[in-house]
Structure formats: C-alpha cells, structure tokens
Amino acid sequence: MTSAVYFCVDGGGTRSRGRLTDADGVTLASAVDGPCNPNTDCARAVASVMALWRRCASDAGHDPEDRAGITLAIGSAGLNVMRSRAAFVAACPPFGRILPINDGYAALIGAGGGKPCGMVAVGTGVTARRLLPDGTNFFRDGWGWTVGDRGGGAWIGVQAFRHALEVKDTVAPPWPLADSLIATICGAETLDDILANPNPERMASLTPFVLAAADEGDPVALGIRNQAVDHLVALARALRLEDADTLYFSGGLAVPLWPFLVERLGRPISEPLADAMTGSYLLASGRAPAEVEISV
Amino acid sequence: MTSAVYFCVDGGGTRSRGRLTDADGVTLASAVDGPCNPNTDCARAVASVMALWRRCASDAGHDPEDRAGITLAIGSAGLNVMRSRAAFVAACPPFGRILPINDGYAALIGAGGGKPCGMVAVGTGVTARRLLPDGTNFFRDGWGWTVGDRGGGAWIGVQAFRHALEVKDTVAPPWPLADSLIATICGAETLDDILANPNPERMASLTPFVLAAADEGDPVALGIRNQAVDHLVALARALRLEDADTLYFSGGLAVPLWPFLVERLGRPISEPLADAMTGSYLLASGRAPAEVEISV
Numbered sequence: 001m002t003s004a005v006y007f008c009v010d011g012g013g014t015r016s017r018g019r020l021t022d023a024d025g026v027t028l029a030s031a032v033d034g035p036c037n038p039n040t041d042c043a044r045a046v047a048s049v050m051a052l053w054r055r056c057a058s059d060a061g062h063d064p065e066d067r068a069g070i071t072l073a074i075g076s077a078g079l080n081v082m083r084s085r086a087a088f089v090a091a092c093p094p095f096g097r098i099l100p101i102n103d104g105y106a107a108l109i110g111a112g113g114g115k116p117c118g119m120v121a122v123g124t125g126v127t128a129r130r131l132l133p134d135g136t137n138f139f140r141d142g143w144g145w146t147v148g149d150r151g152g153g154a155w156i157g158v159q160a161f162r163h164a165l166e167v168k169d170t171v172a173p174p175w176p177l178a179d180s181l182i183a184t185i186c187g188a189e190t191l192d193d194i195l196a197n198p199n200p201e202r203m204a205s206l207t208p209f210v211l212a213a214a215d216e217g218d219p220v221a222l223g224i225r226n227q228a229v230d231h232l233v234a235l236a237r238a239l240r241l242e243d244a245d246t247l248y249f250s251g252g253l254a255v256p257l258w259p260f261l262v263e264r265l266g267r268p269i270s271e272p273l274a275d276a277m278t279g280s281y282l283l284a285s286g287r288a289p290a291e292v293e294i295s296v
Numbered sequence: 297m298t299s300a301v302y303f304c305v306d307g308g309g310t311r312s313r314g315r316l317t318d319a320d321g322v323t324l325a326s327a328v329d330g331p332c333n334p335n336t337d338c339a340r341a342v343a344s345v346m347a348l349w350r351r352c353a354s355d356a357g358h359d360p361e362d363r364a365g366i367t368l369a370i371g372s373a374g375l376n377v378m379r380s381r382a383a384f385v386a387a388c389p390p391f392g393r394i395l396p397i398n399d400g401y402a403a404l405i406g407a408g409g410g411k412p413c414g415m416v417a418v419g420t421g422v423t424a425r426r427l428l429p430d431g432t433n434f435f436r437d438g439w440g441w442t443v444g445d446r447g448g449g450a451w452i453g454v455q456a457f458r459h460a461l462e463v464k465d466t467v468a469p470p471w472p473l474a475d476s477l478i479a480t481i482c483g484a485e486t487l488d489d490i491l492a493n494p495n496p497e498r499m500a501s502l503t504p505f506v507l508a509a510a511d512e513g514d515p516v517a518l519g520i521r522n523q524a525v526d527h528l529v530a531l532a533r534a535l536r537l538e539d540a541d542t543l544y545f546s547g548g549l550a551v552p553l554w555p556f557l558v559e560r561l562g563r564p565i566s567e568p569l570a571d572a573m574t575g576s577y578l579l580a581s582g583r584a585p586a587e588v589e590i591s592v
Contacts, residue, residue, distance in 0.1 A: 039492065081488045140465045146442060146494045147457050150467075161443050169436045171530040192377045196335065198442045234467040 005069060007056060007095070008280040009049055011036030011076030011103065014201075016045075018052030019277045020060050023285065029059035038088035039078025046091050049074065071097040073284035075106025075276045099284050103276060104129045104139055105291045110279030111248040111272035114288030118239040119272070122232060123251035124204040126152035130239040135289030138296040140238045145200035151231030153204030153253055159224045160210045161185060161203065175220055177213055184209055211256050229260045236265060248272045301365060303352060303391070304576040305345055307332025307372030307399065310497075312341075314348030315573045316356050319581065325355035334384035335374025342387050345370065367393040369580035371402025371572045395580050399572060400425045400435055401587045406575030407544040407568035410584030414535040415568070418528060419547035420500040422448035426535040431585030434592040436534045441496035447527030449500030449549055455520045456506045457481060457499065471516055473509055480505055507552055525556045532561060544568045 004023045009016060016036035020028040033055075035041065036048040049072070057064040072095040079085045080102045089098050104121070108129045111119045118130040126149045127142030145154035164181045166172035185206055186194055194202065213221035241247055249261060250272045262269055282288040300319045305312060312332035316324040329351075331337065332344040345368070353360040368391040375381045376398045385394050400417070404425045407415045414426040422445045423438030441450035460477045462468035481502055482490055490498065509517035537543055545557060546568045558565055578584040 039488075081486075140467070141461075143461050144491045144494065147454060147491070148461050150462075158443060165437075165439050165444050166446075169531070170534045171436070171527075192335075195440045195443070198440065231467075235465070238466045 004071065004285070005062075006281050006284050007053060007070050007072050008277040008284070009036065009052060009072065009074040009076065010106070010276045010280070011038075011045060011048065011074060011078075013037050013040070013077055016048045016052060016076075017277065018049070018056050019281075020056040020062075021281050025278070025281050025285070029056040031055035031059070036076050037078040038076060039081045039084040042084065042087050042091055045076065045078070045088060046093075050093065067093070067095045070095050071099060071284045073099045073101065073280035075101040075103040075280045077103050079103060097284075099280070101280055101283060101291055102293065104142065105137060105293070106276040106279040106283065107250065107272075108137060108279065109282050109288045110274045110276050111250060112246060113273045114279075114282045115246075117246045117248060118236065118241045119248040119250060120232060120236050120239075120254075121251045122152050122249065122253040122257070124153040124200050125149040126155070126232070126235065128235045128239055130241065130245075131289070136292045136294045138294050140235055145203065149200075150235070151228040153207040154200035155203075155231070156210050156224055156228050157185070157203035157206035159227070160206050160221070163220060163224075177209075177218060177220070181206060181209060207253070225257075225260070229257060229264055232257065232261060233264045236261075236269075243267075246270050300367065300581070301358075302577050302580050303349060303366050303368050304573040304580070305332065305348060305368065305370040305372065306402070306572045306576070307334075307341060307344065307370060307374075309333050309336070309373055312344045312348060312372075313573065314345070314352050315577075316352040316358075317577050321574070321577050321581070325352040327351035327355070332372050333374040334372060335377045335380040338380065338383050338387055341372065341374070341384060342389075345388065363389070363391045366391050367395060367580045369395040369397065369576035371397040371399040371576045373399050375399060393580075395576070397576055397579060397587055398589065400438065401433060401589070402572040402575040402579065403546065403568075404433060404575065405578050405584045406570045406572045407546060408542060409569045410575075410578045411542075413542045413544060414532065414537045415544040415546060416528060416532050416535075416550075417547045418448050418545065418549040418553070420449045420496050421445040422451070422528070422531065424531045424535055426537065427585070432588045432590045434590050436531055441499065445496075446531070447524040449503040450496035451499075451527070452506050452520055452524050453481070453499035453502035455523070456502050456517070459516060459520075473505075473514060473516070477502060477505060503549070521553075521556070525553060525560055528553065528557060529560045532557075532565075539563075542566050 006021045008019045016033045019030045031052045033048045033051045036045045038045040054064045079100050085100045104127055108119045116131050116133045120128040128140040131137045141148050149155055164178040167175045167178040210221045214225040247269050249269045302317045304315045312329045315326045327348045329344045329347045332341045334341040350360045375396050381396045400423055404415045412427050412429045416424040424436040427433045437444050445451055460474040463471045463474040506517045510521040543565050545565045
C-alpha cells in the first residue's frame, strides 16, 4: 500500500466493528469483534481494536506489524470522556496517526455525509446531535437509561415493567398484559433475578411486546408509545434545525416509530446516508469538519 | 448462661447490627458491622454475622466458640430469596438454632409487636407489608429503584435529576434549581462519572434538596413531593387495613413526609413500637406468628 489507508473503528459496549479503506473510501476489509468502550474497560477496548486491525490487515494482504502509514480513526462509546480518550490513545500501540472521535459525532458525520444536519439515534438508548453550518456540533440527551434516554427501547420497557408491577401491587387497575409482560422479561429466571440485575438491554427486550400491543389498540401500550413519540419529537425540535436542514433518524426503533414521528413532527425525516465508520473515514480524510462540541 | 439466649441480627446492604438478648428480651450486648446481604455476597454476609457474634459474645462474657445454646435469628436483606436463604444457612457455622427471616417481616413484627398491623417503610427504597389476623403476611412494592420503590428517596432524586437533565436538554422550561441540583449530585465528580455509576444512594442524596425546595414553594419540587405522597398513600391503601388495625410508617423519609401522609390518608399513622431485631427476638421466642408470606 502506497497511498493513505484508513482503519476505521465503530466501538460499542457489546460489539465493535472495523473497516479498512483506501484514500477514496473504498472498503479493503472489514471485521467484527467484542466490546470497545475505553471508559468502562480501556484494556479490553485496545484488545478489541487490535484484534479488528489484525483481521482487516491480514484480509487485505497487509503486514499487521506495519502500521506507520495507517490512520486509526475510532468513533467509540466512552470517547466522549476526555480522560478516557487520552487513556485510550496512551494505551494503544502506535499507528501513523490515531484520531479518537466521539461515537455520536462519527455517526452524525456518516448520516449527513459531513453536511450540516440533525440526527436522532433511537435504539436501546436515545441521543440527538446537530452539525451547525460553522462546523461545530452539540448534543441532547444520551444520559443513560436510569435518568434519561427518553423514548428509547429501555425507557419503553421500563414504563411497561413499572406499570405491570403497579398492577401486581394493586395500585393500578387490572391490565390483561401485566402477567405476560412480567413472564416475558423474566424468561427462565425469577422476578428476584431480574430485579437483582436490571439492565437496559433487558428492559429494551420488552419493547417489541409493547409496540405490538399498541398496534392492537391496548390503551396502556398506546399511552407508552405516544409518550415515547412525544419525547423523540421534543428531542428532535431541541436541535432547532432550519427548514433546509435534513433530519435523520437512525437506530433499531426508528423504523417502527417512523410513521408516528413523521406525523407528529410535521416535517420529513431521512435515513442516514452512511454509518459511523464512514463518518470516521470522512473525518480522518479531511472531508468533514473536525469535532468541535459546544454547549447550546 | 443457662436459659435461652437469642442472637438477633438485622442485615442490610451497607451495614449490619447484632443484639444478644436473654429469654425476656433484655439486651446483653450489641454490635455493628459491615454489609450483610446473602443474596449479593453470601460469604461476606456470614463474615459480618460472625464478627457481630464474636463481639456480642465477648461483651456479654460468653465463650464465642460455645454456640450450642444460642438461637441465631437473622432478618436480612436478600433472605427473601429462598435460594439465598438456604445458601446462608448452609454456609453459616452451627448455632443451637438458625432462624432466617425476611427482613421486611422482622421489621413488621418489630413495628407492631407481633400484632396484626400494616407497615410502610420509606427510606432510599420503599416497601409495605401487612400481618393479617390469621398470621399470614403479604407485601407491596420493594421492587428496587430502577422499576419500583415509588415515592422513596431514590425515586424522588431520580425525578428531580431527570427534570434537571430535561431542562439542560431544552425540552423542559427553565428551572432555577436545575444547575444547582446537578452540581449537588455531582459534588467533586463530573456528570459523566455520575452517569457511569448511578446508584440509589446517590439519587436519594438529592431528596433533602428537593424537600427543602418544596417547603419554599418551588413548583417543580412541590410536584415531585406531591407525587411521592400519592404513591405512598396508594401503597398504604393497597394493604387494605381495617379501621382497627394500626398503620406504621418507618424509615428516614417517614418523618419529613409525616404531615402530608396523615392529611392525604385521612387516618392516623404510628411510629414503630420497636425495630427489626426486636421483631427477630419475638419470632425466635415464639411471641409472634412464624413467617408465612402469601400473595394477595
């Protein structure tokens, strides 16, 4: 390889993805590995990145030990914490260049191809971010399932589970779905097991159940879905986009909630043009504004 | 010691207490030690119990190795899980008798002296329990801070913190307390640190702040306090007490919320007659009905 090569990584709490691209953004190799969140486990994050690197390099016929000409552009959960960002760079074996990026910013750049836009990501969690015409960006929510991430999968699951427990406590009126919802979240475990280790993925696993019940007209499920849409609409509005700006919705819940979001927002919404790894490539190759997060 | 001696333990997630009493319930010695929750750490729970035992025995002039004539009556967090109860009994060194008790039941018996009554415990968490005339008992809530414990300290703190984050996200109107509330919960840490490890004690630490603001007429804080009182009143009513039954309120939030609870409930409430260790003694000595939990 003679010209610039970009090794782009998208890191998350349970899974990481890597992609090797040439200077034009053409994919040379790609790989998937385990968790990569430098804020929760820096050594594990570095190990995942290096496993991705070795696989991509081998597949592309590149010597994995030769990293001098390579730019590592990594958008990862946990890199929003500056202390963790510095620790990751210090712990990572050397590359020609290492560009650590807030994962939300990499996704925003990927979604809009580096042009000013807004993006709401709604999966288990929820966050929104806007790229302004001057190249700065700001975010809304993403505070986590216990105190934020309003309208996301974990939030929906918690509302439904809370309500089912209120019914069990006889402080809410009977709800035909209460018992089956508790059975669904427990699976083969007991309620004690679930309550000893409640986590956002587990709570979000109730969301398909709630959305299906809303489709069938169940009033409690409809109320939860409406409130989730309210939250997501308020979050999108908090980005204060101009009419000419594009608003992207991404994440696993964007598809099932799409029609309700469009109706309530009263403006078109779009699917992201590309993913966070493409965003990292655009940033590393100078095709998008460098990350400058501001408070607005 | 010739007659029966009772070694009573009250175990919790951060602290355990032990009390040695004679057959008439007179205290011979008492001690405090670390965490005791057999469901989260059985070995640690046994270690705490044995540390309490050695100190109580020494203080009472009893050989700590002579446990044959001693009844260990332990009401502890985590003993509501039958698997953990069995594991604790198996792991604990032998006593003359070991009586493991649900901590909420020990508190209920202590509160009412073993007579039929209802009890709502409201501190960081919330749970309610009733002893019926036939000696059976049932509970309401206590589901934990992420999905239940409605109206407790962690619940109040989460509502306030959530609202402050909504203000920061510009999806809720300005609230003069938002910044100071976030600063209060963060202390010397950053928001990222708090969000990486949100725990119920931390959330509950906001409660005095919220209650003080409510006293001064802040409308958001008043709304949160009113909703907490609503939850606690609904929980107390879910015990379906007769007019002749006594309703006890215990825990750190019972005192500041007392006047609002009395007003909304429209019936008198009482302070517990005694604590959970006294409850354990009453149970072990046959002065109160043995634990029989039912679903109602």
